[in-house]
Amino acid sequence: MPAGNDQLISLSWQQVPGTDGASIYPIVRKIDTISSNSYLIATPDAIILIDPGGLPDQAEQLASVIGEIRQEQDRPVIVFLTHAHIDHFAGSQDVPAFAHPETVIFAAHETGAGILGRGDCGFTQADLLGQKVVPMKIGFPLLTADRSGRPGVPVDLRLANGARVAVTDDRIGTGGVVLPRERIVFGPGPALEILHTPGHSPDSICLRVGGLLFIGDILFAANPGVAGMRGWDQAALIRSLDGILAFLSGGGVSYLCPGHGRVIPVDDAVRVLSAVRTDALALANIAELNCDRAVQAAAFAEDCMEQVNELFTVMAGRLSYVSYVMEELGESDVAGRMESLINRDTIDELLKAFSDFAEEHYRRNRVPIHLALKAAQVIMKLERSFRKDELSRIIDPTLVQRAGRLLSGYTTMMRGFSPPGELSECDIIALVEALVTGLSVSSCSDEEVFDSADDDAAFAQILLARIGTRPLLEDVAFSMEPMQGPLMASIDRDHFTDVLRYIFEELVGTGADRVMMKIQRDSQNSILTISGNTTLLPLAEQQKTFRFLQGLCHRAGGSLEYKGETETRQFVITIGLA
Incomplete structure (x- = not known):
């Protein structure tokens, strides 16, 4: 990591902290449902790619970089999937460079290997996202049942692309929390640790190289529109969060690299993971987020946003009138305070962003979940854009209360509950x-x-x-x-x-x-x-x-x-x- 920078620099090679001779080339994207981040790691013994992403262009870019570093020094290529959701791997299915098992081996948790091997459109979320998935062979299943029966005993494997690896089952437990773990050694270079962290999906894993912990989508696992996806498990998620927090308390990890969004310093990550755990505790018995529920959510999203737009227009208009009268009465301070109760510019930008997104959504005939998730994102920001208590004392409080009920009702529904x-x-x-x-x-x-x-x-x-x-x-x-x-x-x-x-x-x-x-x-x-x-x-x-x-x-x-x-x-x- 460059001195004084707490972020990985996207599209640039840099040293992996806590290692000698390992470099990382990240592709860090803005958060969306289309494609994950990707992390390409070069060690003296292997080329490791974590999540090729959901877009063919992204996978092509990675294949090109892999080709360049193999020309400098040929090494086996292993693609690790943090989990088998389509936005983390689908891009590679359209890129020929990833279709040769004699060169590139895919690795995933044993459960994910089965999901991908049968091309399961439910567990991969392909159905929900309106995509197709091609069955794919996972040449290196991780955390398998046969290896878990021999804890502490290295198992030497020769993969189809010629890579020789030593895999050791090494469960870790702190404070009563046990996480299945495998330690993978490719040679004299840095080892790779694999932790099984289900909850977001049954096959979710975290990977550690040096001071970096790659955590997949666990940061988002309790979010509206994510919690309740097929394979989501509240109890497993809470155990995994406890295990990761215990693992981090042991030291050695400097940064967490999520499947979406920016890299997080470990101290900040501990606070975020703790908040995710708090949110997850409240999600007992939620409904599954399937295609039917996505259709309902998208319809509710449109209705909700239209009504919210009208309510905010009325509230802003009445507040402007109050401000105008106060200004005419010489009460400039009071008039100025009125204008601060609703962040009109932010609200207008958010509502326009949703309107533009919805127009594009229908023009391209996209699946409903995209519209539902966009509404959830906008609504979370809208709730921070007006001061409910003060507004209720000045304009009709029922307007403010209704806006609040609409916003919270949509969030509640997207969390998997019936509206309150x-x-x-x-x-x-x-x-x-x-x-x-x-x-x-x-x-x-x-x-x-x-x-x-x-x-x-x-x-x-x-x-x-x-x-x-x-x-x-x-x-x-x-x-x-x-x-x-x-x-x-x-x-x-x-x-x-x-x-x-x-x-x-x-x-x-x-x-x-x-x-x-x-x-x-x-x-x-x-x-x-x-x-x-x-x-x-x-x-x-x-x-x-x-x-x-x-x-x-x-x-x-x-x-x-x-x-x-x-x-x-x-x-x-x-x-x-x-």
Whole structure:
């Protein structure tokens, strides 16, 4: 590693720390689902490639560099796979230089060797990513059952490409955690240590050369859209994380080289791995992330991002109005503080990035998981881009709460859980009446403004809230047919009131100046009908809106029907009686 630099320099040869005579040529990529990083290591005895990646161009580049160093000194080439996911090896399947077992040998955990040998599209994630995988022979299976029965005894192997290696089963255990380990010696040069670290996949391994530990995708194994992939195992992942942390505590490792993204100094890596372990502990009994779930996630992603975009537009507009009024009143400091509550530039960039990605996604007819993962990435950043608590005290808090619920609901779903919902018995009539009242009158009365005049801080806060909120139904002729209560139903209150607010906003936002509501009951259900005189939207927009509201209504504990006629739009919510 160059002095004073804590990163491997991509596309450049440099010494492997902690070794004599070993050099590394890394290809370090930005994080994506298309291709992994690759690490090419040259020792006096062998050429070792860790993960050729998912792109043919990347594999071609590696083959070219391998050809150059073999001309300088011919040595056997061994390609080690940290695991059998397609983004770590598929590029090599289209490059002839990697198709000659007399020259290049592939090595993978014994389980991965079986997965690759049968061309398993499930465990390789080829199905999920819309790709095909060609069965491939693994000439050097690692951590095999027969060698594990002879711990501490070197086994001499001669591989098909002429390489002679000595392999020793050498399990390591610290603090009750045992990781299967093999030590591979190619000659007098540095040894290679292989650790079995399942969890992200059953065949995941880490490899150590000198002061570098190559860790595959374990850093991302608890991430939304990664946890729950076929072969993922929570208990195994936690054991592996414990084992790696124990291994690192023994010293000797300076940097961790992940399958995606930048190299990490060991002290930082310990903190990150500990955080991954904390996240993994919360992921019991999650659903498998398969093709069907990816389709659902992509649809939810589109709906979620569209609604989030509208909510942030409204919130930013109201905040701008508050800031403008405060500036006119000579309160420049207060006006400036308003602008800092939402990072509008960042939010606009993130939402545009998703919109551009979605447009390209459909143009190229990509598989749904790519859109779902992009949304998860954007949403994680959006959640850090607005100050929820302070915003809730100035503009309509339900706007902020709904944005927060949408963002967290999507992340929850991508983690493999059903979106959150807490059903409880509730009087539908009382809840609706309270909501309609809140949407019809200001949240701060004139009396409250006058009563706070002697308290500068309280007056300023109430004034801000008065300016920042505007009742949705204030200028709408709203009518509701009377019905005797109570009408008890089992619902999720937050999601139910969100559904009603979205329907009212949809009607008012498309021109309705009259909104009618009727609440009925039959022997099993309460039935809410909401209608308004509004111009119909194009069919595609109506369908997209209905899909979002239908999902939200389901999470509230009910079902939704929609009718759009020439001059009237009608929404019918059905909820089971308690």
